[in-house]
Amino acid sequence: MQYSDNIIMMPFEPKRPYQEIGLKLRQELLDGRYNIGDRLPPERDIAERLDVSRTVVREALIMLELENLVEVKKGSGVYVLNMPSNANSRSNIVGDDAGPFEMLQARQLLESNIAEFAAMQVTPSDITQMRAALELERQELASGTKDCSGDETFHLCIAQATQNSVLVDMLRQSWERRESSPMWKKLHSHINGQDYREEWLQDHAKILAALQRKDPIAAKNAMWQHLENVKQRLLELSDIDDPNFDGYLFSSNPVVLLGND
The missing domain is CATH 1.10.10.10 (Winged helix-like DNA-binding domain superfamily/Winged helix DNA-binding domain)
Structure with a gap:
């Protein structure tokens, strides 16, 4: 003390x-x-x-x-x-806010296993709801809105397909925690554009295809890869370093010194 x-x-x-x-x-x-x-x-x-x-x-x-x-x-x-x-x-x-990439790692572990289990439990009604969520994502992307409710709904539909209310609650809590996180919001404040959402939409389509086939391994791998892609894209999109910066290679700017000779 x-x-x-x-x-x-x-x-x-x-x-x-x-x-x-x-x-x-x-x-x-x-x-x-x-x-x-x-x-x-x-x-x-x-x-x-x-x-x-x-x-x-x-x-x-x-x-x-x-x-x-x-x-x-x-x-x-x-x-x-x-x-x-x-x-x-x-x-x-x-x-005590969790870091955004730590949150993504937790989601990767949780949701890949949720997708695996969902593939064994999924019903035609569940698939219909997932398709509707995917269509909502497409509409949001086409309109240019920053609203990502289709994204959240898609992930929630997968959890609901497990028929396990505890898993559904855990997923909801992870999304709520993200939305209320100052760390997460600050990370996103450095991201411009919406093109990355098209990539994630394609990832969702692959996850849905695996669930439609009722293939647990493919569903798990597709979800794992999706969240890995999210992590990598967020890291790239929010990069703040100047790729051409080399000021630490020299104690002073050598070009300026040569110009003064």
Whole structure:
């Protein structure tokens, strides 16, 4: 415990991988490794240095962004905006929110098994409802709306096909948790366009085809691959690093130096 002006400060104990990395980056700010206005190293460099996946680094940067410590400039990178007042203070915004890629991993494990079981239980009525959800997705995509109710309905229909109310409740809870997540919303704020939804619609069609054949293995694999595609596309679409940035290869710009000779 730390005492300041007779106020007890409870240390922030990280519960999630991104929080641990976020605290390390926050401590580096406090230690003077970076100054306000500095560009942080690319995600891949941070991931390699701290020996974690790039998705964990992305989540840690979202945490710092929500705390108003860094600013993301699309296609340029992450810049220091403010300095933290306390390395161990808990964010009132993030709290214990799960990271978006951690959520996707949980969904991948849950929903692939739901799809496998659904393929053994599915009825013609279930297939009709899934087709209707797929058609709703097509209509939403064609209209250009950001509404993704067809996407959610399709996944829910698969859970309902298991005839297991607990699995249905678990799926609903995972979607509700995502929709109320500040981390998830911040990730999506860096994504432009809707083209990726066409790819996911095609994934859904493959899942539906496997369910229509009542093929559990194909349904499980199709769902697993779909959510893997979602993860990879979100990582690519929300990438904030400038692919041409090479400022860390030199202590100063060599072209400028040559021009001054």
